[in-house]
Amino acid sequence: MAAINVLEKFNRFDDHWTPKLIAELNGQAVKLAKVSGEFVWHDHAAEDELFLVFRGTxxxxxxxxxTITLQTGELYVVPRGVQHRPRTNPGEEAWVMLLEPMTTAHTGAVRHALTQDACERI
Amino acid sequence: MAAINVLEKFNRFDDHWTPKLIAELNGQAVKLAKVSGEFVWHDHAAEDELFLVFRGTxxxxxxxxxTITLQTGELYVVPRGVQHRPRTNPGEEAWVMLLEPMTTAHTGAVRHALTQDACERI
Structure with missing residues (x-):
């Protein structure tokens, strides 16, 4: 494994709400996502989820x-079992690092047009 | 829990090689450390450890x-069982986010003057 430059990884994709796997440790996935607008309400029954913002709000x-507001350089852990909806201001974009178990589905048990069944590794 | 501003947390301490706990999820600890000079050689028998640099090299x-070189915005996962020694250039400082199991001792099984038995939460 080589050093991973987080911004270089962000620059590899432009699609929204499709987390990409960049590293793995102790059964946890480090993912990057670009997001814009509203995601779907969901929870993760047995999994805490960390959000760390690299760009935007x-x-x-x-x-x-x-509601929690995260600016660049701020993080928050959504506890397991808590219904939540990530969101940006309309028309704006945020770049987010996620940390959660490798087994986590990003829409929880909710099936939605945004649900992706596999997480691309970049 | 409120949003956590990572740089604000870094500004709360100046000591080196004494990781501070800022968040916890899924049994994993998110810690911040300021480091300067050479740490002790060690490994973590059953625990992968992520380093993400916020300032310095x-x-x-x-x-x-x-040797792996990490600049600001770069991360690396040291696999379990691998002997490693974090280090900066002499006289320089780096600010690092660590991710590792809550149970991890930062010097592994090595007892050293730098070993801390408890991790302060800030």
Whole structure:
């Protein structure tokens, strides 16, 4: 394995809401995603999920608590079992690093047009 | 839990080689460390360890493979069981995010003047 330059990896793709695998450790996946607009409401029953923003502003909406706002250089861990919806301002884009178990489906148990069954490794 | 600003957390301490816990997910710890000079050679028998550099240049020396150089924005996963030594250029400092199991001792099985038995949460 060589050193991984995170921004160089981000520059390899332009599609939204399709996390790409860049590293793996201890059963956890390090993924990168570009996001824009609203994702689907979902939860991960047994998996905590970390969001670290590399560019832009990411909002994480919750059904039972106030929305979290993440600017570049900020992170948040969504606890397992908590319904959440990642979102940006309309027309804006955010670049996000995700950390979650290798087994995590990005829309949880929800089947949605945005659901991807496999995570591309870049 | 509120959003965590990584640089704000780095600004809370100045000591070297003393990782601070900033978040936890799925049994994994997210830690920040400021480092300068050479650390002790060690390995983690059953734990992979991720290094993500936020400032400066980090070298990771190995006994059986070439040194890895990590600039700001670059990451590397040291596989379990692999002897390694984090290092900076003499007199320089690097700011590093670590990801590893909550159970990981930062000097592995090695007891050293730099070994800390508990990781402060900031």
């Amino acid at each position: 990411l909002f994480i909406d919750f059904k039972d608590r106030p | 980090l070298f990771i020396d190995f006994k059986d493979r070439p």
